Amino acid sequence: DAGVIQSPRHEVTEMGQEVTLRCKPISGHNSLFWYRQTMMRGLELLIYFNNNVPIDDSGMPEDRFSAKMPNASFSTLKIQPSEPRDSAVYFCASSLKTGENTEAFFGQGTRLTVV
Amino acid sequence: QQQVKQSPQSLIVQKGGISIINCAYENTAFDYFPWYQQFPGKGPALLIAIRPDVSEKKEGRFTISFNKSAKQFSLHIMDSQPGDSATYFCAASGESGSARQLTFGSGTQLTVLP
Numbered sequence: 567d568a569g570v571i572q573s574p575r576h577e578v579t580e581m582g583q584e585v586t587l588r589c590k591p592i593s594g595h596n597s598l599f600w601y602r603q604t605m606m607r608g609l610e611l612l613i614y615f616n617n618n619v620p621i622d623d624s625g626m627p628e629d630r631f632s633a634k635m636p637n638a639s640f641s642t643l644k645i646q647p648s649e650p651r652d653s654a655v656y657f658c659a660s661s662l663k664t665g666e667n668t669e670a671f672f673g674q675g676t677r678l679t680v681v
Numbered sequence: 682q683q684q685v686k687q688s689p690q691s692l693i694v695q696k697g698g699i700s701i702i703n704c705a706y707e708n709t710a711f712d713y714f715p716w717y718q719q720f721p722g723k724g725p726a727l728l729i730a731i732r733p734d735v736s737e738k739k740e741g742r743f744t745i746s747f748n749k750s751a752k753q754f755s756l757h758i759m760d761s762q763p764g765d766s767a768t769y770f771c772a773a774s775g776e777s778g779s780a781r782q783l784t785f786g787s788g789t790q791l792t793v794l795p
Contacts, residue, residue, distance in 0.1 A: 622782065
């Protein structure tokens with residue numbers, strides 16, 4: 567398995583533009599998580615889905631952020647309009663709870679720079 | 682509300698030494714405590730995990746010590762190597778429906794000097 571695949575790896579955009587980050591979870595996993603990592607705040611959970619349904623989006627910072635999971639193999643995180651303070655590394659992770667195993671597998675992340 | 686507190690923020694250890702990272706949690710509903718290791722430019726990866734029914738778990742040079750009454754757990758890296766230099770995150774979670782929502786500590790940047 568190729569693991570969790572995120573695209574793009576790097577994104578530089580101008581303030582006010584729309585940004586879409588993409589994630590392909592590991593096949594068969596039923597939970598998907600979007601995290602944001604910054605030096606100041608560490609790893610923050612933005613939203614997670616279970617069986618394609620958003621369960622908790624309380625970590626989404628503002629209405630400018632939205633996430634979708636139209637099917638089990640694809641999710642997007644959209645920022646519209648983007649602001650410089652959104653600059654961070656965004657990680658997608660997926661997991662499958664089987665018995666005692668609840669490991670979350672992370673993608674390589676998307677480094678977003680908003681100028 | 683920070684539910685998992687991690688210390689120290691950074692740690693420098695000589696090769697062959699013992700690295701110790703500590704975490705404390707508040708939510709007594711947590712029942713799964715993993716440690717993740719992150720190298721620069723990579724996503725975090727599971728290193729070792731423990732459940733509260735045991736006080737210690739060892740995998741190679743890595744050991745988790747767990748103190749349920751104190752709501753604390755720690756990672757010990759024995760015979761630390763330069764290749765262990767990375768950022769380490771403790772985390773905790775409890776059941777939330779059928780998904781597990783991890784709450785991460787703030788991370789410890791470990792540097793092992795050759």
